[in-house]
Amino acid sequence: MLNTHKSQELFNKAKEIIPGGVNSPVRAFKAVGGNPLFIKSAKGAYLYDEDGNQYIELINSWGPMILGHAHPVIEEAIRNAIPNSLSYGAPTRIEVEMAEQIIGMVKSIEKVRMVNSGTEACMAAIRVARGYTGKSKIIKFEGCYHGHGDSFLIAAGSGAVTMGTPDSAGVTQGVANDTLTAKYNNLAEVEQLLESNKGQVAAIIVEPVVGNMGCVLPAKGFLEGLRSLCDQHQTLLILDEVMTGFRLSKGGAQELLNIQPDLTTLGKIIGGGMPVGAYGGRKEIMDCVAPVGKVYQAGTLSGNPIAMSAGLAMLRYLEQHPEVYTNTVHITKQLVNGMRENMKKLGLNYTITQLGSMFSLFFTEAAVTDFDSAKTSNTELFGKYFRAMLERGVYLAPSQYESLFVSNALSEADIKHYIQANYEALKEVAGK
Ligand code: HOZ
Numbered sequence: 327m328l329n330t331h332k333s334q335e336l337f338n339k340a341k342e343i344i345p346g347g348v349n350s351p352v353r354a355f356k357a358v359g360g361n362p363l364f365i366k367s368a369k370g371a372y373l374y375d376e377d378g379n380q381y382i383e384l385i386n387s388w389g390p391m392i393l394g395h396a397h398p399v400i401e402e403a404i405r406n407a408i409p410n411s412l413s414y415g416a417p418t419r420i421e422v423e424m425a426e427q428i429i430g431m432v433k434s435i436e437k438v439r440m441v442n443s444g445t446e447a448c449m450a451a452i453r454v455a456r457g458y459t460g461k462s463k464i465i466k467f468e469g470c471y472h473g474h475g476d477s478f479l480i481a482a483g484s485g486a487v488t489m490g491t492p493d494s495a496g497v498t499q500g501v502a503n504d505t506l507t508a509k510y511n512n513l514a515e516v517e518q519l520l521e522s523n524k525g526q527v528a529a530i531i532v533e534p535v536v537g538n539m540g541c542v543l544p545a546k547g548f549l550e551g552l553r554s555l556c557d558q559h560q561t562l563l564i565l566d567e568v569m570t571g572f573r574l575s576k577g578g579a580q581e582l583l584n585i586q587p588d589l590t591t592l593g594k595i596i597g598g599g600m601p602v603g604a605y606g607g608r609k610e611i612m613d614c615v616a617p618v619g620k621v622y623q624a625g626t627l628s629g630n631p632i633a634m635s636a637g638l639a640m641l642r643y644l645e646q647h648p649e650v651y652t653n654t655v656h657i658t659k660q661l662v663n664g665m666r667e668n669m670k671k672l673g674l675n676y677t678i679t680q681l682g683s684m685f686s687l688f689f690t691e692a693a694v695t696d697f698d699s700a701k702t703s704n705t706e707l708f709g710k711y712f713r714a715m716l717e718r719g720v721y722l723a724p725s726q727y728e729s730l731f732v733s734n735a736l737s738e739a740d741i742k743h744y745i746q747a748n749y750e751a752l753k754e755v756a757g758k
Pocket of ligand 1: 388538728
């Protein structure tokens with residue numbers, strides 16, 4: 327049994343003064359049982375909790391820690407930036423360098439605006455799409471999550487579905503009416519929505535590879551189909567690359583899957599772990615944004631110099647070290663193959679999805695291609711599995727409906743450890 331005494335004490339105190347004791351619902355472990363661990367530090371491939379337990383890390387701050395935690399290049403960039411002060415609320419050289427870097431790496435982005443989170447980026451992107459097209463509605467996909475903006479908390483994935491609230495209280499009917507939903511990977515439904523709302527749909531927003539209902543891959547032709555439907559209906563295609571941008575390849579999922587969006591949203595990865603987001607795309611669309619155009623969007627901390635320094639160091643490193651991508655994919659495939667072999671030995675046939683350094687193990691035998699199939703998973707079994715892995719020193723995302731993210735810092739020994747833990751945990755929970 328893990329000793330998590332100090333985490334327990336902190337959680338009890340936190341519950342008195344923070345809603346649910348956490349600052350983001352998924353962290354509360356409600357979907358998996360037990361109490362959340364309070365993390366004290368992390369280095370490379372490992373997390374350390376307040377009680378001194380060490381875990382192999384498979385969340386990596388929900389994506390950004392591609393290089394592992396506390397990477398020396400990023401630490402140095404932050405250290406160098408600190409003596410120049412922490413925030414000005416005025417333009418800086420490093421914002422220009424960051425914009426150049428993003429535009430250089432992501433082909434579809436001609437102009438980019440920095441914000442502070444993926445949520446902000448997605449909220450701004452749909453406002454820009456509405457301002458540019460003069461249309462009001464958007465189409466999103468069931469189980470996709472684009473942050474906690476009102477328009478997106480309709481059939482939302484991630485923490486919203488984990489907590490059983492895919493449609494949040496507090497979102498007005500008026501806002502909800504402007505969000506149309508379709509099933510992921512179902513082009514016919516999108517086509518129907520566009521036809522029955524002709525001339526009214528400003529944008530389709532989609533996670534090109536979903537991370538927020540577990541890892542779900544686009545079917546062949548799905549993204550291409552969305553592109554051509556958008557063209558037919560003068561609707562903008564927004565790719566939410568908050569989790570996939572710079573992770574699945576240096577040009578994001580759009581480069582890997584060869585799909586050209588009108589707008590892209592980016593998040594935590596471009597801060598190297600600091601709170602950052604951005605949205606960008608075609609010049610003529612981005613020129614709708616104030617102070618050039620009439621779509622208002624602003625922020626004191628946008629382009630914060632410390633966050634820019636961390637993010638720029640991260641992006642430059644990734645650009646100069648393409649082996650990070652080949653290596654993280656190699657590591658991920660080893661983990662996935664190991665799990666498949668374990669299941670074979672145990673006579674189990676759960677579904678694994680994987681692309682690049684993202685993957686999920688779904689406790690269902692059904693192929694997972696959308697929200698409905700993701701929800702056939704046995705979440706109680708997932709909860710048991712999560713706790714069994716934790717006991718064996720592996721920290722997974724505390725929900726069936728989240729992707730796992732692999733870092734470049736995992737060693738051969740860590741991979742072995744993970745595969746062995748997976749074997750034992752599956753054996754324990756599946757009663758084999
Ligand atoms: N799936 C979320 C990130 N896109 C998890 C993070 C959170 O809600 O705290």
